[in-house]
Amino acid sequence: xxxxxxxxxxxxxxxxxxxxLSGRKKGELLRAIASRLEAGGExxxxxxNAETSLGLPRLKNELARTCNQLxxxxxxxxxxxxxxxxxxxxxxxxxxxxxxxxxxxxxxASNFPLAFSVPGGDTASALAAxxxxxxxxxPAHPETSRLTARAISDVAPEGVFALVEGYEAGxxxxxxxxxxxxxxTGSRRGGRALMDIAAARPxxxxxxxxxxxxxxxxxxxGAMRERGAEIAxxxxxxxxxxxxxxxxxxxxxxxxxxxxxxxxxxxxIAARPCAPMLTPSIADAYExxxxxxxxxxxxxxFVEGGAALFTTDAPSFLRHxxxxxxxxxxxxxxVECESRERMLEVARSLEGQLTATxxxxxxxxxxxxxxxxxxxxxxxxxxxxxxxxxxxxxMVHGGPFPATSxxxxxxxxxxxxxxxxxxxxxQNAPDAILPDELKEGNPLAIRRMVDGKF
Amino acid sequence: xxxxxxxxxxxxxxxxxxxxLSGRKKGELLRAIASRLEAGGExxxxxxNAETSLGLPRLKNELARTCNQLxxxxxxxxxxxxxxxxxxxxxxxxxxxxxxxxxxxxxxASNFPLAFSVPGGDTASALAAxxxxxxxxxPAHPETSRLTARAISDVAPEGVFALVEGYEAGxxxxxxxxxxxxxxTGSRRGGRALMDIAAARPxxxxxxxxxxxxxxxxxxxGAMRERGAEIAxxxxxxxxxxxxxxxxxxxxxxxxxxxxxxxxxxxxIAARPCAPMLTPSIADAYExxxxxxxxxxxxxxFVEGGAALFTTDAPSFLRHxxxxxxxxxxxxxxVECESRERMLEVARSLEGQLTATxxxxxxxxxxxxxxxxxxxxxxxxxxxxxxxxxxxxxMVHGGPFPATSxxxxxxxxxxxxxxxxxxxxxQNAPDAILPDELKEGNPLAIRRMVDGKF
Numbered sequence: 001x002x003x004x005x006x007x008x009x010x011x012x013x014x015x016x017x018x019x020x021l022s023g024r025k026k027g028e029l030l031r032a033i034a035s036r037l038e039a040g041g042e043x044x045x046x047x048x049n050a051e052t053s054l055g056l057p058r059l060k061n062e063l064a065r066t067c068n069q070l071x072x073x074x075x076x077x078x079x080x081x082x083x084x085x086x087x088x089x090x091x092x093x094x095x096x097x098x099x100x101x102x103x104x105x106x107x108x109a110s111n112f113p114l115a116f117s118v119p120g121g122d123t124a125s126a127l128a129a130x131x132x133x134x135x136x137x138x139p140a141h142p143e144t145s146r147l148t149a150r151a152i153s154d155v156a157p158e159g160v161f162a163l164v165e166g167y168e169a170g171x172x173x174x175x176x177x178x179x180x181x182x183x184x185t186g187s188r189r190g191g192r193a194l195m196d197i198a199a200a201r202p203x204x205x206x207x208x209x210x211x212x213x214x215x216x217x218x219x220x221x222g223a224m225r226e227r228g229a230e231i232a233x234x235x236x237x238x239x240x241x242x243x244x245x246x247x248x249x250x251x252x253x254x255x256x257x258x259x260x261x262x263x264x265x266x267x268x269i270a271a272r273p274c275a276p277m278l279t280p281s282i283a284d285a286y287e288x289x290x291x292x293x294x295x296x297x298x299x300x301x302f303v304e305g306g307a308a309l310f311t312t313d314a315p316s317f318l319r320h321x322x323x324x325x326x327x328x329x330x331x332x333x334x335v336e337c338e339s340r341e342r343m344l345e346v347a348r349s350l351e352g353q354l355t356a357t358x359x360x361x362x363x364x365x366x367x368x369x370x371x372x373x374x375x376x377x378x379x380x381x382x383x384x385x386x387x388x389x390x391x392x393x394x395m396v397h398g399g400p401f402p403a404t405s406x407x408x409x410x411x412x413x414x415x416x417x418x419x420x421x422x423x424x425x426x427q428n429a430p431d432a433i434l435p436d437e438l439k440e441g442n443p444l445a446i447r448r449m450v451d452g453k454f
Numbered sequence: 455x456x457x458x459x460x461x462x463x464x465x466x467x468x469x470x471x472x473x474x475l476s477g478r479k480k481g482e483l484l485r486a487i488a489s490r491l492e493a494g495g496e497x498x499x500x501x502x503n504a505e506t507s508l509g510l511p512r513l514k515n516e517l518a519r520t521c522n523q524l525x526x527x528x529x530x531x532x533x534x535x536x537x538x539x540x541x542x543x544x545x546x547x548x549x550x551x552x553x554x555x556x557x558x559x560x561x562x563a564s565n566f567p568l569a570f571s572v573p574g575g576d577t578a579s580a581l582a583a584x585x586x587x588x589x590x591x592x593p594a595h596p597e598t599s600r601l602t603a604r605a606i607s608d609v610a611p612e613g614v615f616a617l618v619e620g621y622e623a624g625x626x627x628x629x630x631x632x633x634x635x636x637x638x639t640g641s642r643r644g645g646r647a648l649m650d651i652a653a654a655r656p657x658x659x660x661x662x663x664x665x666x667x668x669x670x671x672x673x674x675x676g677a678m679r680e681r682g683a684e685i686a687x688x689x690x691x692x693x694x695x696x697x698x699x700x701x702x703x704x705x706x707x708x709x710x711x712x713x714x715x716x717x718x719x720x721x722x723i724a725a726r727p728c729a730p731m732l733t734p735s736i737a738d739a740y741e742x743x744x745x746x747x748x749x750x751x752x753x754x755x756f757v758e759g760g761a762a763l764f765t766t767d768a769p770s771f772l773r774h775x776x777x778x779x780x781x782x783x784x785x786x787x788x789v790e791c792e793s794r795e796r797m798l799e800v801a802r803s804l805e806g807q808l809t810a811t812x813x814x815x816x817x818x819x820x821x822x823x824x825x826x827x828x829x830x831x832x833x834x835x836x837x838x839x840x841x842x843x844x845x846x847x848x849m850v851h852g853g854p855f856p857a858t859s860x861x862x863x864x865x866x867x868x869x870x871x872x873x874x875x876x877x878x879x880x881q882n883a884p885d886a887i888l889p890d891e892l893k894e895g896n897p898l899a900i901r902r903m904v905d906g907k908f
Contacts, residue, residue, distance in 0.1 A: 016825065081908075084869075086848035092838070094848045099828065101862065199653035203806075203855045206862065352657075370887055371470065374553065379879040382887070384546070393906045394540035394548045396879035401657045408555065408660065408876040414906075415538075415877055422862040423869055425833040425850035433824055433836075447908060452847045452868075454901060454908075
């Protein structure tokens with residue numbers, strides 16, 4: 001406990017000051033972290049490649065994305081209106097705004113050693129909110145974690161950032177009374193374990209766990225007729241991108257029957273072996289998942305140590321709950337549906353998902369499908385592919401359980417900051433004691449709701 | 455299970471339509487409920503008085519407040535901008551907005567048979583979000599619950615509203631797979647029990663439990679000197695208001711020593727017995743709480759079947775954790791502090807609270823106190839009293855655990871609607887399939903964030 005305890009105490013002490021830092025100062029910190037990461041970029045990317053095998057081009061992109069995220073949150077807090085300041089000059093004077101929740105524990109992901117790890121979106125959004133951060137390093141890339149942690153520690157005020165390592169440290173962190181929220185990206189099993197620990201604390205705390213999903217892709221009859229082969233090519237690229245190691249990997253395809261489509265997809269899948277996976281244990285789990293699927297449905301295409309394509313029909317899919325489980329890796333299952341009603345039935349049977357995708361042509365009626373999927377997912381993609389999550393204000397990277405622990409949250413996009421903030425009201429407070437955001441004269445010139453109007 | 459199961463299935467079916475109802479239509483429903491409640495007002499208020507002994511004037515006010523709340527949420531959804539619509543015309547077109555979470559279970563409170571019960575703020579905000587509601591009636595006012603439930607059922611679409619009764623029905627409701635969120639106002643024990651049940655579900659769901667608190671009132675030396683007697687009078691009114699049966703009742707006073715203040719407060723407390731409490735079991739619990747306090751600290755004033763005033767010093771208070779527990783009723787404990795540092799020490803020791811109050815004069819330095827309290831409470835009141843929660847957009851009626859289950863939420867004010875909504879994104883969607891809120895032409899003329907700017 002002592003390392004974790006030390007970090008949590010330091011974070012709690014730092015919070016008293018850091019929680020009141022101006023948006024300008026927090027912006028400076030986030031931009032300084034981005035600059036440090038860029039300055040050490042070559043070394044960081046090489047180290048990450050040595051530990052993850054994800055390849056230099058992908059990792060360079062990921063580093064750029066990570067710095068973009070940091071600067072997006074910097075811009076958000078520099079502008080300052082994110083605090084949702086509200087003023088009512090009613091019988092009593094009530095003013096409220098979002099304030100940081102306190103020290104946050106962040107669990108990095110294996111599949112994004114930068115963008116969803118130590119310097120990733122969870123850390124960026126928590127720091128932007130004014131919360132000190134303690135990251136539990138992912139064991140799949142310890143040196144990358146240490147390198148990037150140093151880039152943050154070098155510029156962060158005392159106590160505002162710390163890195164801890166090891167399974168026990170992670171558990172201790174979630175149990176520590178001074179930790180006020182948890183962010184996690186990883187497996188359903190890992191996320192659920194943290195949710196259970198957090199819920200059982202004397203003081204329960206929120207856990208924002210992004211646990212991945214199978215990201216169903218629906219191909220409607222018109223779209224299949226018009227561009228089945230084209231969709232097969234796009235789908236293959238999405239299934240095998242990053243050796244299938246994305247939370248938004250399309251693990252399920254619900255489609256009208258088409259030989260052309262299946263042949264094209266099968267041929268591409270079988271064409272070449274994939275790059276190595278992130279870790280031996282991930283590769284083992286993938287192999288086991290593929291074997292499990294092979295025992296339940298038809299294996300249409302497969303390459304040793306590589307991608308896999310399975311096919312089945314709707315009744316079989318609906319009968320086997322196991323087919324709804326994520327196989328983390330470049331595998332996908334096509335469920336062939338002979339009717340629109342069957343497709344809707346499969347849609348209704350789905351658990352919560354990060355995304356769902358619909359391929360439809362002008363003649364396809366997808367309204368009922370959209371209405372069903374909207375209740376199941378965080379993002380609906382039209383005529384595209386689920387992989388690739390834009391870093392932009394409107395983005396939602398979330399979705400109902402089990403895709404995430406709390407379907408009301410997103411871990412990408414500017415709304416991610418709201419996970420680490422809570423509203424606080426000041427009633428009849430003297431102007432001098434109010435935070436600048438709530439002072440009558442609006443010295444920060446932020447957008448505010450005054451007497452119900454913006 | 456069958457009654458609960460029936461209601462939950464009906465709610466889930468109704469959600470497919472109700473969840474897409476326009477703001478105008480939802481506004482109509484909320485206004486129709488308010489009109490129904492007003493039309494039956496005399497009968498409702500009389501019934502509530504017979505079941506709660508709260509008195510006709512208070513209950514008439516509460517009915518007016520309840521209708522205000524319904525109309526506040528009606529206005530919010532009619533205007534429509536609450537959905538936080540965002541549009542990014544980036545490499546990919548991403549548009550997102552808040553969507554209703556699904557059927558909500560509401561647990562009414564004993565102490566507000568209208569404003570925090572069947573037709574109260576939780577029901578109003580959930581319906582406004584587009585969520586069907588199933589209320590579990592509080593056993594302290596069953597007939598009032600039935601009367602007000604009828605007012606809602608008479609105008610709500612099929613399946614959108616239901617009332618269930620009984621302890622088991624409440625548990626079954628929180629466990630039901632079609633229920634997607636829980637709102638509760640009541641005791642810490644009750645709230646925690648629901649939190650634990652919800653967290654242990656195969657699909658955990660959010661619980662928004664407002665569990666009350668002791669609402670500390672700090673009186674600084676200058677304020678005590680200048681207007682100790684005046685504060686004593688105001689405090690007495692707040693402690694005894696509604697026989698002390700408010701979540702915001704001030705159960706703890708942290709003050710510099712003053713004979714004049716204590717004498718005045720003691721004299722008022724002892725002056726007259728209170729009205730009957732809500733239920734015999736609440737009266738019993740109050741009596742037990744008073745007896746518990748009497749065994750730990752000095753009983754300064756007490757009247758049979760009425761208010762109680764206790765006093766102690768800071769070291770004793772800090773030694774006895776039990777003194778931090780809420781005694782639901784017209785009782786308060788004054789902790790006398792000989793120094794500013796002692797006062798800050800008591801502040802630091804506090805659990806999460808709905809409110810904290812500071813009485814300070816020009817010469818008092820309350821900056822450090824405010825900084826501590828801001829991390830502990832949902833609302834800081836200056837030179838006033840915590841009872842009385844304005845229904846207004848900026849209001850926060852929440853606070854860190856154990857005041858509520860989720861300090862990031864409020865059950866009063868327009869932000870209450872956010873408890874029952876989650877963001878959903880549409881990527882590269884044809885304009886025709888987009889909700890009106892996200893269509894390029896902005897047909898509803900709501901405030902939106904486009905490419906990061908409002």
